[in-house]
Amino acid sequence: xxxxxxxxxxxxRGAGVHVSPAESIDAMRAVAQVGVSDRxxxxxxxxxxLAKSQDEKLALGDCFDxxxxxxxxxxxxxxxxxxxxxxxxxxxxxxxxxxxxxAGSPPAELGALAQMLLSQDRSAVxxxxxxxxxxxxxxxxxxxxQRGIFSSRILDAMGLQRLRDDLDELSATNPALxxxxxxxxxxxxxxxxxxxxxxLALYAxxxxxxxxxxxxxxxxxxxxxxxxxAEMRALIRQIARRLRERYSKxxxxxxxxxxxxxxxxxxxxxxxxxxxxxxWKRKHRDRPKIVAICDVSGSVAQVSDFFLLLIHSLHEVVxxxxxxxxxxxxxxxxxxxxxKSPEEAMAEIMSKVGFGSSDYGSSLVDFExxxxxxxxxxxxxxVLGDARSNNLDPRADILRRISxxxxxxxxxxxxxxxAWGFGDSEMPRxxxxxxxxxxxxxxxxxxxxxxDIVATYQ
Amino acid sequence: MAEQKPSTAIEAVESxxxxxxxxxxxxxxxAVYLSQQIEKPILVEGPAGVGKTELAKAIAAWxxxxxxxxxxxxxxxxxxxxxxxxxxxxxxxxxxxKDKLGEVLGGAQTLHAALNQLHDFGDVFFSKEFVEPRxxxxxxxxxxxCVLLIDEIDKSxxxxxxxxxxxxxxxxxxxxxxxxxSAIKPPTVILTSNSxxxxxxxxxxxxxxxxxxxxxxxxxxxxxxxxxPNISQTLRxxxxxxxxxxxxxxxxxxxxxxxxxxxxxxxxxLQASELDTDIVKDTLNVLLKYEADIEAAQPQITTFIAKAAxxxxxx
Numbered sequence: 001x002x003x004x005x006x007x008x009x010x011x012x013r014g015a016g017v018h019v020s021p022a023e024s025i026d027a028m029r030a031v032a033q034v035g036v037s038d039r040x041x042x043x044x045x046x047x048x049x050l051a052k053s054q055d056e057k058l059a060l061g062d063c064f065d066x067x068x069x070x071x072x073x074x075x076x077x078x079x080x081x082x083x084x085x086x087x088x089x090x091x092x093x094x095x096x097x098x099x100x101x102x103a104g105s106p107p108a109e110l111g112a113l114a115q116m117l118l119s120q121d122r123s124a125v126x127x128x129x130x131x132x133x134x135x136x137x138x139x140x141x142x143x144x145x146q147r148g149i150f151s152s153r154i155l156d157a158m159g160l161q162r163l164r165d166d167l168d169e170l171s172a173t174n175p176a177l178x179x180x181x182x183x184x185x186x187x188x189x190x191x192x193x194x195x196x197x198x199x200l201a202l203y204a205x206x207x208x209x210x211x212x213x214x215x216x217x218x219x220x221x222x223x224x225x226x227x228x229x230a231e232m233r234a235l236i237r238q239i240a241r242r243l244r245e246r247y248s249k250x251x252x253x254x255x256x257x258x259x260x261x262x263x264x265x266x267x268x269x270x271x272x273x274x275x276x277x278x279x280w281k282r283k284h285r286d287r288p289k290i291v292a293i294c295d296v297s298g299s300v301a302q303v304s305d306f307f308l309l310l311i312h313s314l315h316e317v318v319x320x321x322x323x324x325x326x327x328x329x330x331x332x333x334x335x336x337x338x339x340k341s342p343e344e345a346m347a348e349i350m351s352k353v354g355f356g357s358s359d360y361g362s363s364l365v366d367f368e369x370x371x372x373x374x375x376x377x378x379x380x381x382x383v384l385g386d387a388r389s390n391n392l393d394p395r396a397d398i399l400r401r402i403s404x405x406x407x408x409x410x411x412x413x414x415x416x417x418x419a420w421g422f423g424d425s426e427m428p429r430x431x432x433x434x435x436x437x438x439x440x441x442x443x444x445x446x447x448x449x450x451x452d453i454v455a456t457y458q
Numbered sequence: 459m460a461e462q463k464p465s466t467a468i469e470a471v472e473s474x475x476x477x478x479x480x481x482x483x484x485x486x487x488x489a490v491y492l493s494q495q496i497e498k499p500i501l502v503e504g505p506a507g508v509g510k511t512e513l514a515k516a517i518a519a520w521x522x523x524x525x526x527x528x529x530x531x532x533x534x535x536x537x538x539x540x541x542x543x544x545x546x547x548x549x550x551x552x553x554x555x556k557d558k559l560g561e562v563l564g565g566a567q568t569l570h571a572a573l574n575q576l577h578d579f580g581d582v583f584f585s586k587e588f589v590e591p592r593x594x595x596x597x598x599x600x601x602x603x604c605v606l607l608i609d610e611i612d613k614s615x616x617x618x619x620x621x622x623x624x625x626x627x628x629x630x631x632x633x634x635x636x637x638x639x640s641a642i643k644p645p646t647v648i649l650t651s652n653s654x655x656x657x658x659x660x661x662x663x664x665x666x667x668x669x670x671x672x673x674x675x676x677x678x679x680x681x682x683x684x685x686x687p688n689i690s691q692t693l694r695x696x697x698x699x700x701x702x703x704x705x706x707x708x709x710x711x712x713x714x715x716x717x718x719x720x721x722x723x724x725x726x727x728l729q730a731s732e733l734d735t736d737i738v739k740d741t742l743n744v745l746l747k748y749e750a751d752i753e754a755a756q757p758q759i760t761t762f763i764a765k766a767a768x769x770x771x772x773x
Binding site: 022029048049053271 | 463464465468484485488489491492495496498503545546549656659662663666667668669
């Protein structure tokens with residue numbers, strides 16, 4: 001049983017539940033207390049000791065049910081969900097020699113596996129699959145492409161070779177029996193495939209997710225496929241959560257060493273002003289104030305979408321955000337983003353200003369005319385755009401005034417550095433007035449950029 | 459106890475808590491049983507009003523132990539949670555003992571000798587006499603053990619969490635002047651949290667994690683039955699069914715168990731024998747605490763009552 005619990009820990013890690021060695025020790029102690037006979041109690045005990053949040057509880061509960069699911073007998077086939085029939089079966093077989101338990105009705109000269117299949121001894125087959133998948137170390141499976149190799153390894157460990165020989169022999173001597181054996185072999189293949197699929201579901205989830213996230217993080221945002229957009233949004237939310245946790249610390253910090261005389265005297269009035277209790281001066285930390293100006297013309301729209309989603313998921317960290325979107329002219333979009341779901345909000349913004357050809361000059365004029373008052377000396381202005389102004393007047397002078405009025409001016413450009421300044425790109429001209437200019441094409445770069453901006457306020 | 463079968467032991471916990479008027483689900487009972495067996499604190503999370511604090515009270519009453527409660531809030535520090543020196547008393551004693559001190563030190567010729575004599579005194583003023591134990595230290599000093607309730611840990615600062623770690627894992631605290639104080643008998647520790655912020659992994663790792671959500675209909679009926687015994691069975695079914703319908707709405711604050719019990723009391727007080735639209739409208743403010751929520755629920759009342767009555771027929 002201990003083996004099984006350990007394998008369950010691995011499966012739990014696969015399901016995304018963090019199980020540290022200390023936690024596994026605790027879980028083992030808990031299991032020792034409650035025993036393994038009552039599965040619902042066992043489930044509760046493991047959920048209590050291993051899962052640390054409601055989400056983890058759900059994931060772990062599913063994992064538990066999958067892990068300890070019993071073989072469902074289908075028709076009269078020796079069908080088995082295999083390796084985790086553990087509850088009753090794992091003690092019986094000695095690993096490797098997968099097959100000493102079998103009934104003796106079929107001809108005795110056949111191999112052990114063939115005999116087992118023909119006698120339709122379900123639990124023996126299940127046990128054999130379990131021990132064979134143990135021998136093939138199924139719990140090491142990581143990618144779906146490995147399914148074939150693990151299936152064949154398990155079948156080999158069960159003695160497929162011998163079975164084939166038997167089959168050849170039988171088709172000559174006893175065709176009817178060979179037919180039965182062939183059918184049983186097909187069923188066995190299926191069972192093994194199911195076992196491997198289950199193993200994949202149990203052990204490989206974490207790896208697969210990490211891999212996918214890693215690829216997504218480094219994929220260019222502008223050219224992301226439609227079917228990945230939802231996953232990308234989830235990833236952006238994850239990033240937002242990480243940033244929130246890192247930066248949403250209390251805003252007051254005690255400054256040790258600077259006595260707050262007034263508060264100290266007041267607090268110690270009871271002792272005639274003798275300072276038993278000291279009060280120290282506190283330092284207030286500002287939360288970032290952000291003005292985001294995003295290009296939503298065709299080429300940059302997708303990146304702006306993700307950027308706005310990220311900025312607006314940072315409520316706990318960022319005090320106030322004013323967002324503006326433009327392509328040929330500029331509007332404020334903060335309210336739309338606050339009140340609607342990301343999908344709807346983006347659709348509305350796009351219908352209002354999106355997809356035009358971008359005109360940085362006139363958009364900056366719009367901003368100066370109406371919204372210049374949103375800028376304070378504490379504000380960080382973030383401009384997101386490729387600075388391709390279709391050869392219209394870039395009005396870099398307005399950008400200079402914006403930069404003078406604000407704390408910092410950060411320009412995020414989704415294009416690679418090589419392309420800056422070529423064609424109609426006005427990047428070099430704008431760059432002179434920016435505190436920071438950085439490339440921002442992938443989720444990873446986006447995270448770094450936003451993280452740096454927030455960090456300057458800490 | 460150890461020889462007992464776990465399932466019967468868990469049932470014993472369940473019935474013990476039930477005797478105190480706390481109807482526990484099996485998960486809760488398992489958590490209580492395990493925390494006792496492997497001596498780990500329980501971290502209880504869940505929406506407000508589902509009986510997180512009540513659980514601690516029920517355990518204390520059931521085991522006949524004292525309950526020590528530490529309410530957390532922003533800015534709570536070790537002086538308020540753990541221990542503090544009795545400054546005023548120290549000051550007073552030094553004043554009173556001034557003459558005595560003079561006597562003791564009078565014989566000394568040099569400053570060095572006086573200092574040595576002072577050392578012989580020992581650290582009188584920093585001894586146990588002058589320590590004011592706060593809830594955490596009190597809990598460790600209970601000879602018969604106790605139930606320590608650390609309420610709403612999510613409201614405290616992250617620094618305070620780290621302060622708790624030593625207590626939670628080893629049931630001891632270290633006071634620099636006195637050394638380490640270990641628990642006479644490890645207390646049963648219950649921490650509650652409304653998930654206002656994520657707690658640190660280090661804290662979570664040391665606890666059994668128990669999530670109490672809204673109870674199922676049957677369980678909630680039993681809770682109402684034990685808390686408000688004089689309510690009729692039909693009304694109880696109807697009102698619990700109604701509340702379950704309300705919870706399916708998208709509201710700012712869903713009514714939780716404490717609101718159910720309040721409402722049951724109100725209905726008994728108004729001598730209602732059945733739910734009808736008028737009485738629900740009049741008493742809806744017991745259940746819902748926001749104007750917007752009440753407005754959202756108003757138009758649905760009649761349908762919900764009908765649904766609740768229907769489920770009553772089959773249930």
